[in-house]
Amino acid sequence: MAHEVVTRVEEIAGRLAAVADETERLGKLADESVKLVREAGVMRLLQPRDFGGYAAHPRDFAEAVMAVAQACGSTGWVCGVGGVHPWEMALCDRRLQQEVWGEDPNTWIASPYMPGGVATPVDGGYVLNGRWQFSSGTDHCDWIFLGALVGDADGKPAQPVRSMHVVLPRADYTIVDDSWDVIGLSGTGSKDIIVDGAFIPDYRTIDAEEVAAGEVAAERAGRTETVYKLPFWAMFPLGITAAVIGIAEGALAAHLDYQRDRVMAIGTKVKDDPYTMYAISEAASEIAASRVQLLDGISRLYDLADAGKPISFEDRSVVRRNQVRCAWRAVSAVDEIFARSGGNAVRRNNRMQRFWRDAHVGLQHAIHIPGAIYHSTALTQMGVEPQGTLRLLI
Known part of the structure; x- marks a missing residue:
């Protein structure tokens, strides 16, 4: 239901x-x-x-x-x-x-999480300075999560590197209004953020590693609901890839509406062209497979947490691998049907072209980069423990 x-x-x-x-x-x-x-x-x-x-x-x-x-x-x-x-x-x-x-x-909360600033320790908290890109929906938010590196006495990233997420109210940061001029997902308003010497009380920070681990942060916060025991790098990519798959589904629906009564230049009705019908069915199946695999992955992790079982690094990496593949598969399917939509599909008044642009820009997000994720997952399935940067974003 x-x-x-x-x-x-x-x-x-x-x-x-x-x-x-x-x-x-x-x-x-x-x-x-x-x-x-x-x-x-x-x-x-x-x-x-x-x-x-x-x-x-x-x-x-x-x-x-x-x-x-x-x-x-x-x-x-x-x-x-x-x-x-x-x-x-x-x-x-x-x-x-x-x-x-x-x-x-x-009340809505914005981000981004990439450590674009340095938080220097002071009495009672930190002083934050930095600039961040890609704060989606930020115009409609009153608070923001920002990724930051803990600084030393000189305001430089301390060694060893420690990252955290800090939270600021709208009055403590600046939105750079002219910083989002892009070819797709234009309406997300994913603008730059600047923070210049804002004070962050200790209680408005959270350790990034604890959140990434899942259950540790839930225990500390006293949250017993299963959803809060899941790891960050399963939850954050979920929403982004879900959007990409939804965009692909929107593109498919728009394509079907457009092709239903379209007549090609050679005089053949598209619905009578077996090659285009084949491409539509194949693309539809690929997009549907992407949806199923994404939902299956997060459900598997949820079931582990709900049963009180640990979520291993291998569990996390397999879900991340599949989530990345879901996005690429869905966007590739959109390419197949868009290429068969004719010249009029690129006109601004045809919604297909917006879905096509949005899908490709969504694929540009860092969580959709396959290389290191695929490498790490293959190693874990060989029984080799990935090290260093191969553990990032998992």
């Missing part, structure tokens, strides 16, 4: 699709898109129940993101990225959770 939030998204899909062009033109989510997503509750799926959320199964979250992305790729992307932040916030200090959600459980 579909989660109630997924059902709501399916009901508003037409309205989301109707403002997709406006979202792209604005370079950030249209107000109507934000309103619809808030009312549907997508961003609260992974939020803890004591702060107005659902603490839902991550499979339900992924399906909701896919449903949004089928209608509007940029809105789906913002939901996929931003929707994971309540999950991590549930692992943070309760004082911080109260600050963020105490007055409004619909």
